[in-house]
Amino acid sequence: MDAKDKIIDDEQKMIEEQIQSYSKKIDFYTSEYTIEILAQKVKDNEYTVPDYQREFTWDDIRRSKFIESILIGLPIPFVFFWLNEETGKLEIVDGSQRLRTIEEYLSNKLKLKGLDRLALLNGTHFKDLTIARQRKVLNRSIRGIILSENTDIEARIDLFERINTGSKAANPAEVRRGVLQGPFMDLINDLASLPLMNELAPVSIKQRKERESEELISRFFAYSDGLDDYKDDVSPFIFRYIKKMNDEFEAEPALANSYRMNFEQMLNFVNTNFPNGFKKTRNAKTTPRARFESMAIGSYLAIKTNPELTITEDQAEDILMSPGFLKETRSDGANAKRRLTGRINFIKDALLEI
Template identity: 70%
Template structure:
């Protein structure tokens, strides 16, 4: 890394670091549970669904009782309400409140098997006091920490955990006309026919994720820097504002989407699917076909490509190499698979 690159790196680190300002505080379990019960904390929309199942709740309480370290809870100070918003830790706090209120009956414990079938009030008084006085450290982000930084923090902490995925998070925090548009287009019958998703993926809003990528990459690929989730977050936030200021954009974007779908239906035997009976749609395949087709139609709105040509293209070793999953979100790979399809449709390969 040369001196100029080191300078740019330092500027990048400092620019993002300025978004994060925080201090720490210690809370007793009793205080935390009381505040949850009194609704003194706010929970962002994308965290409101209580997703922990009973075994996970019980496992957490067992960890607390035997003295294992409990991860920090992250809050954000909302100056407008004076309340703390839970950026990360709502599942833990709500489980604590449920247990201390004796509404959670422990089951399946291995280390403390004698507590199976009991609730908090069944504990001896001395043990209850010890539990209530246990402390958990909180990290409080200042009011200057913007929503993008808070969501980014939530996603980084919970990578690999059973939490809301980026599409669900964006739906919760980026309400607006463009997000409403994505939700509506995700119900399009032809889109669902050409790009099927599993029941689990549908619940996790995979259709909206595919659509978000289609529009974001179509519009702003030159701004993409290998950072899918933050990139799409910023794009939807910007487009909510643009749709608000110019309602006509909605018709323009719907026309773009429908033109692409109609072309894919007429030119690709399987649509975005990998096989006839496929129940899911690979993201790399969808991106290459959807955005590649859109780019080709921009150059030739009357484009008509026989299905034999696209069938041959999709079966080629060159195409399969472009859509390999390793490093799939790197800008070079993304551009490669999109341009490959575009060039093939226009007869440039």
Template identity: 55%
Template sequence: MARPKERPTAEQVRLAEEQIVAQSKRIDFFLTEYSVELLAQKVRDGEYVVPDYQREYVWEERRKSRFIESLIMGLPIPFVFFWEMPDGRLEIVDGSQRLRTIEEFVYGGLQLGELDPLTHLSGFRFDDLPESRQRKIKNRSVRGIVLNEHADEAARLDMFERINTGSKTAKNAEIRRGALKGPFLDVVTELANAPLLAQLAPLPLKAKRERGYEELVTRLFAYGDGLEDYKDRPSEFLFAYSKKMNAAFAADPKLAEIYRERFNAVLNFVSQNFPFGFRKAERSTATPRTRFESIAIGVDRALAERPELADRAADEIAVSSWINLPEFQKITSSDGANAIARLRGRIDFVKNKLVANAIN
């Protein structure tokens, strides 16, 4: 983004400083170190609270073995993040997979796979090691950061996302599902399992396991309901939206059916008018998120403005006349995808094309 030509005013500096202070107060923490032995014991005894979005033990055997090899070699281990709950227990914000792998190795009989460079340790279990080596492993320390009890759920979500900047955004659906149980997310989960959605928007197996379809459904509703509070940070926007909608659905149970009908109207329209659904090509096995957003939310808004579109024949809708235009390919690229101008641009492109055909 280009730097502004003018220097910030004194008032802008004051507001920026107030914002920094306010946000910093949300993150109060202290540093600590735990021995491998203590961590393994606490995981074994269930003394750590694992939030729902981290319940599944998803590390494959090779990744477990590589992690234990790094631990044995004394390589630096990433910080484990905890939240100190009001009752004094520690909830794992980030590090659940590492901690459970340590416990499985020390107490659960985990057998190491093929290692490199510690090739002679391949196939070993913890009990196969000499007692001296076992003690040395147990004595190794892992650094921890503990957030205090005043860090709210949004602050913990933000920290988790920033720690995992290399992970897929679909993982945020797992986080929301664990932190924000409620009637809206129940409907999202239900609709995410719709066979027609899987047919129109195929996803890789890994994305499915990380609740990728729930992420798509949530984005359809959240962006379709308006972007007034969107600040170029999808995770925060979707978290706040889901929390708000859980309350709205609880207050008015009839909303659930309204949103089901809206979802089905979008999918039926796409099925009838878009030759490859949300995919780029007939044999595509993955669905770009930006393409899904542009089509799904563009259709949603077009139907809201022109309901008669649902009764038009496919040759009247004429999606093929613009779906392959270079302009559409450009606005659905991933470059700057989360910027609000790009997001609005790709949604409005589809909506305007459909509405124009309704008028003609």
């Protein structure tokens, strides 16, 4: 075997070891449930919907069309659960909107509307079906995938993002809020409610429900504490960081005051020196992530070096309107480590050179 073949063989062994190592983290089994049983368990609160599940946002038409799919026999996606070792209950990983819609329909709380294929059912409830049709609906089965209590937490986070099959996957900030509860996560949630944070970095109503402010703050702390272990893997990187910081805050509660002070000092600097805050324009209603990361972390690192730093409004405009800043904060490849460090260092260097 020549040197080139040996390198290829070694790489193949490493690939196989990586696959086997990750596969051992996943433990699950499948089960079949009738729609009648699923609805009854939802009604009896036998299933729990953790915080990382986004709010129930399906409107009546979307719920009606899901019921229409059941009635005409279209395939229904699997429902994913995780077995909570402490309570013995199944937590709904993906499928809460489907399960709650089923329960509402069978309880006659949902009146169908907006149907095309079964238009004659518009304005009707489950009780309006014939008894024979009701039985067919009740006896229809849906397959459940149950992740066991042995499935390690980081693997579950990965699975939450991969297997979510709703109209929109539960985003990482929602997931972390549910499974990474602790003193550091408490600080993130608290800072997200600061009036100055919401003024300088506004988010839409939809983004607020999806915890966008918490996502911005999580990135601020994770990136400003160092990117040595970052490998262009935003969600896993921030997950590992918050998990570690929860432990550190537990061991040393005084850290909370220090981190809060750093964040608020950064907010005050941006408020004083950048007229539009993190927004592109004065009346903007949302905050681009790349822009926030660049300005927030760059400003934080600059005032760490020079606590007395101030700039004029004209200087701020020159920085933010410069071709260099616009290039560094464009969206393509935004999470690559080179791009991330580039936009952070651009603001830091620009401020320190004034």
